[in-house]
Amino acid sequence: MKMFWIPIDRSIDVPLIRQVYQHIRERILDGELRAGDKLPSTRELASDLDVSRNVILEAYDQLLAEGFIETRKGSGTFIASGTYLAGHKKVHVPLFVYRCQDGNKHNDVINFRSGIPELDLFPRRTWTKLSHSIWTETSSSAFGYDLPEGRQELRNVLSRYLLKTRGVYCHPEQLVITSGATQALTLVARLLLSTGDEVIMEDPITNDIQTIFASQGASLYPIPVDGDGMKTSLLPENKKPKFVFATPSHQFPLGGTLPIQRRIELINYARETGGYIIEDDYDSEFRYEGPPVSSLQGLESEHVIYIGSFSKILSPALRMGYVILPPQLIESCRRLKWFTDLHTPSPNQLILARFIGEGYLERHTSRMKKLYRNRRDVLIRCLKAVFPEQVKILGESTGLHLVVEFHERSFSKEELERMLHFGVRVYPVEDHAIEKGKHRNRLILGYGHLKPEEIEEGIARLHRAVAGRL
Template sequence: MLWIPIDRSLDIPLIRQVHQQIRDRILNGQLKSDEKLPSTRELSSELKVSRNVILEAYDQLTAEGFLVSRMGSGTFVAAGAFLEHHKKEPSFYSSNWIEENKIDENTINFRSGIPALDLFPRKTWTKLSSAILSDTPPSSFGYDIPEGRPELRKVLSHYLLKTRGVDCHPDQIVITSGATQAMTLVSKLLISPEDMVIMEDPITNDIQTIFKTTGAELYPIPVDENGMKTSLLPLNKNPKFVFVTPSHQFPLGGTLPIQRRIQLIHYSRKTNCYLVEDDYDSEFRYEGPPVSSLQGLEPERVLYIGSFSKILSPALRMGYLILPLHLIEKCRKLKWFSDLHTPSLDQLVLARFIKEGYLERHIGKMKKIYKSRRDFLINCLKTTFSKKVNIFGDSTGLHLIVEFNEQHFSKGVLEKIELFGVKIYPVEDHAIEKGKHPNQIILGYGHLKNEEIEEGITRLCQAIYNANTRNKSRLN
């Protein structure tokens, strides 16, 4: 008799339990080809379930090809339903975002680029979302155009001209699912295998990965307190583009001065390459007036990338790519093949959020909060470490750089620091040419309250002291 364990406490229907267990036994070879199964009456009696349960399970298995019914003979296992299973490889994950999800909730995480998620303007967003859902025509619920809603592109072009000096027509804008998709589109648009791309060094490791995946060769140019050292741009190379973060270099924080911007433009003209401008964190500038975009100086050579992840929330997955006119049509096709279009209703809400002035008010509010948190972090670092550290890259954005005079952050040291319940990020992780930034770390503060910042720096100090004390004792 075929014994099938039935568990009536489960939410899984009895029919599904019977079906699944017989199916699995056929697939793994426990029930052999041409083996006869008990009649529906026998099995229902044995399992103490309604005969209809067995009838429906058998019918489903027959429809799927696992069983065959022979008139006057009964029900049999069909031929060819055995599937040999190979031993599964152990799961292996190395992605940074997977590791981030594993961080203990009691750990103070100084990850950069995270805004104050608890201060997202929920009430306003909810009000506008409700209005959009009530007022928008039925056509807005269908498939849309790949470049994005015209309402958002129009309001965005006005906003960027006003705040960033970006010179573009709404038709030059492609709405993307964040800056990451914008960079992926750029790589597909401009790069072929073995093409050269010039990049700042260090630069976000994720961006390096995006461009290398397309087959590009990365040519690093060092950065200093003023961003990319444009005097080191190679005249004997033919790059597809130069990738820069001129308003706020990540991770070191420099702002590219006008002289270097002009050098970049002259270089792009001489080598006939594009400039890809990632306008990273430019909205939150705490010292001096806002810096205009590179795109405003050379619209026909600059591809401009922006995002609302730091301004509002990464969960929105809303960004944009501004293109020279001759690249627009090709990019629209790439966007269509990528995901058809970015969610339309979210675009309409964001368009109204910008048009009615909520975005500028939100940025003004958050700028004060982030500046206060930055100042508090700097004070904690100076109080705790005194003259042992140098702080820079703090004039803009949601992170700063701490350079230790006598401390290197090897993998072992970082692991010991994490044992103390604090997570920090070395600049070296983002370096193309390794070995130049072993004593520098990135501390993000936008998402941390003052008490978390203070506790985190205290733990960091304790962890470094503990690691160094153990190392000295071993040497003795």
């Protein structure tokens, strides 16, 4: 019998049975253990490895069940024939992927990441109450396969809610419920784009959205933004884009709000080119200065595809979003949604429908708006106190982030990494730019998830990190 040794590592989070099974399996597939070779007895191998005999018994049972080995009565356990796989590469990842890693390397870092709500204030008690009601009282038919466009209950209540709060005009049949805005954007991209198609986008704009459209083979045509959002006067006359992507109520990341003159210009452009406008309305509920801004979709429903989610209002973990489509795209989008994942989980839709319909969402939004306004004010006060005459603040009227523009300064990757050593993480606008080099002095500071004292300490750390070079 060949010398037989299996390296056992008790420091990793992989059961010993799995380790023994995996090592023998790899040796068989590689041809190191060949058909007819005899394996040690379970008692002998357990003694050699200093493990329980049950470990070896269960590992052998698994190998036997998968056909790698065979037993011969009175003779022992042998490698079965036909188990060598030419060109097989040993798999090491399963044995080490669970090794404990230092996930708290920057645990003390104050992270100004944008787009994160205050998760500590998620309405757990109300959500739990509604969840219990749905799971115990709803007809069993709600727990089977469902419609790809989503539950009728949610689409009905959501259409009324969006009309009241965002000035969106749509029939419930125009709504498709999605697993967050990311899926909604992906569905639209797959629905409208082919390789070589051109899309017009605000610049800068979320890098993730650029990736979604580019992954469908689209070419991105950037239009710069200013304090009023997309510069619609720069829309090209010689293009026939599939769509124009815009965040008119709160441009990301610079924060501008598209005025009515530019909205009309954008709508006329879509009508003339025969394309669509994708309106991403991602956090416009939290507007702190002036009256709420109505949606672009409320002005033109035939050419506007409206996308929203509940990630910023409630929690990203819910993975609940929606897309509102012009009538001519409804059936195609429903089919595509079905091919993607059949439908968004029905119980969560029913809970959300109750949460909206019984007024909880509006009360929660009102409460959070006051909280975020206070945190925004703390951030602005700290920035002005720590960096007097050195910064300009952009996009502070809406949302969960603002942009700070430093005078006569350009942030390199090395400097941003150095800030981590001072215990603060910030995000450059430049990362979201299509045309690079125009926003190197601008940083995105998200504040929705940070307590006032964390904001104060974070800005103090940021000052210490850059003070010597301002």
